[in-house]
Amino acid sequence: MATTIHCKSTMLRTAFAAIALAAAGSAGAIQSKYNLAPPVTAIARDIHWLHWMMLIICGVIFVAVFGVMFYSIWAHRKSKGAQPADFHESTKVEVVWTVIPFLIVIGMALPATKTVVAMKDTTNADLTIKVTGYQWKWGYDYLKGEGEGISFMSRLATPREQIEGRQAKGEHYLLEVDNELVVPVGKKVRVLTTAADVVHSWWIPAFGTKQDAIPGFIRDTWFRADKTGVYRGQCVELCGKEHGFMPIVVRVVSQEDYTKWVGEKKKQLAALADDPNRPWTLAELKARGEKVYAANCVACHQANGKGAPPAFPALDGSPLVLGPKEKQIDIVLNGVVKDGKPTAMAAFGKQLNDVEIAAVITFTRNNWGNQTGDAVQPAEVKALRK
């Protein structure tokens, strides 16, 4: 059965291609595609199969019904002297052509049911990646599995010049990004989607995977690519002005290459994340500082910054925190020494890097009632290390 359909589908495909070529006039100029992307997942193969099944069933019915109609147009025309018959109902016929279509549509929906259930089964994933839609880029966070913790943004890499026609368009025009999503071949990847602003939709045609990304909610889908390669798609839910310019590129690599990529990416991200030489924005520092505070400071100084005086002084409203930056940096780096003895305020210079120290100080200077607006740069910390 499957082979017959496959056979038929190949024939049909060829016929279809011929029509397509004829329609376009010159065969040589054709680059366009006219069918679903070649599938690389089991789900996408099912979709292909279902589509061919539908095309064939619908095609047969279409030819049958309109064969009758065109025969009638040819044979029952007044100009040929046709006399009108006067029948205008037949319960038997009408019941037959109600029941048969009913059976046909059930027959169409049944094989699809299996695929629907399979598409929804996101359990037992090897790797879980959160995809966040932003206006107009994608954010990827590797949540679980090898590569956990990797997180980056993926933006359109096609230069503006190409879009505006000041430069020749490249091969992957509008389908290229600065950071591709990399996944291992043959592994079940669960994709969690969400969005930061409006509804987006994440789609890779070759995977048969499409899931809306809805702000404030998490939805999931999955894929298991069984061939290495680069697969491209686009955002498919209108999300504003640049909707046409937020592509999705997934690079499927071998397990070895994936492990290698994870190592490199982690190093790269660590370097990027904590580069003390680049200027950091106030928001970045505060966000990072909050984490550092939660991990290192909160036990003594408390989440509300009131501390537990006298042993653990309040930071909220503290003249030291609100005073000159240098003094506070010095204390965090070197701790507080009273009468030649170290106190509970340890020296964090060895435990935290410049970025973390700068971040946590910035956080304390801009949290609770403290609103200095100061951003302490990692470079300043670096300069004060002894």
Next chain:
Amino acid sequence: MSAVADHVHGHGHAHDHHGGYRGVMRWITTTNHKDIGTLYLWFSFVMFMVGGVMALVIRAELFSPGLQVVDPDFFNQMTTMHGLIMVFGAIMPAFVGFANWQIPMMIGAPDMAFARLNNWSFWLLPFAALLLILSFFVPGGAPGVGWTLYAPLTVQMGIGMDLTIFAIHILGMSSILGSINIITTILNMRAPGMTLMKMPLFCWTWLITAYLLVAAMPVLAGAVTMTLTDRHFGTTFFNAAGGGDPVLYQHIFWFFGHPEVYIIALPAFGVISQVIPAFSRKPLFGYASMVYATAAIAILSFIVWAHHMYTVGMPVTGQLFFMYATTLIAVPTGVKVFNWVATMWRGSLTFETPMLFAIGFLFLFTMGGFTGLVLSLVPIDIQLHDTYYVVAHFHYVMVAGALFAAFAGVYFWLPKWTGRMYDETLGKWHFWLSMIFFNITFFVQHFLGLAGMPRRIPDYPLMFETWNKISSIGAFGFGLSQLLFLYIVLKAIRSGEKAPEKPWEGADSLEWTHLPTPAPYHSFETAPVLK
């Protein structure tokens, strides 16, 4: 029979024309169903041109990859307004125009039940249209959110969004008032002997459509009102941060939106069910099953809305329910197609322009139906959702379906309305040009969708270039062909040959059998006697 008509016509008509007013005031104050029908039809034609120009802007931009003609923001405004104007400004008013002209004449009533309300229903429309057009000229321009107006993108739009929301309120009001009028007219004003099951099928399809409108339009009004309060009054119906849900908007919208599809399609079925028997010289096959099929489609249309939302991430049971319910619609729709073909079978066929458009409708609408069946299956839909395949699908249903049916209706009834014949040769030209260019425009869009081109994008990857070029060429051809239609209609009105009393020998509803041609300004002031 014609004695009845002559009697009606000759009976005391000093006020045969419009209670004293002339010129513009005649049209503003008219309560005559024929005048109002004419207003609806011309209004919808103007909107069809406006929406058509927007479509051509879209196709011009998509002729080549890259940004050439418009910027992405304006492109989004074009897709949004093209959709809204075509659906609410062109197709729906066109069929209300047919209803106004035809329903009273077909059931032997002197006018619509609420004549003044009828005037009001129409005159709301130009103001709504004005608001829609005005939105282009306010800061931020028209909304660029698609005709579906999905939250929360709508919250980011400028004041043009509010104008659009108010326009939709007004359009909805107009539709509801018009529907109440149609329901009341059909249920209460049929001539003695005109039982429900003897009514021409056009009246049946409109009766059912009117119920759909009364049920569905308030839902849309609710959805856009919630959008309005989310935008300005601090509510969070569609904002998760305040406990709302963007997907709720989609549910509400499509609860309106799917019945809307049939609001557009059913009156088209009605027109076709008048035209095909007339030119087959044979009564409509399976009249009763046509009525039941129409009702079945209407009822099913309320339980399939979420098939527009398979990709939002519904539970599997939800997807399966909506998939099975959706495929079921193919059954009554199939019955209709079979009945039309059976009506032609062993008839005595001629192929004047109305019949050509009816056959074109049958052929292409069925293709749109089949692609709808393809899309009803969840896995295929997930792959094709929001691609050009869907664009192709609904243009087969809306353009080759509803618009072709409207053309069939205009050519069919123009002699009755104006007493003049249209130019048959030019009519055939109009049909063939429309047929060919329509397919050039939209058939190739199936390929684009299958190959993965998302809808509503102003620019596209290079592999989609060829089909887009072909589609754009077709679109300009199709658009220009419609100017021919305008010419044909104007020529018929100004200098058309005088129409014979009964131009179509197979037409058998009351307006043909009981009224002279052209139909007098007031018809059936005395109800006809029907056996």
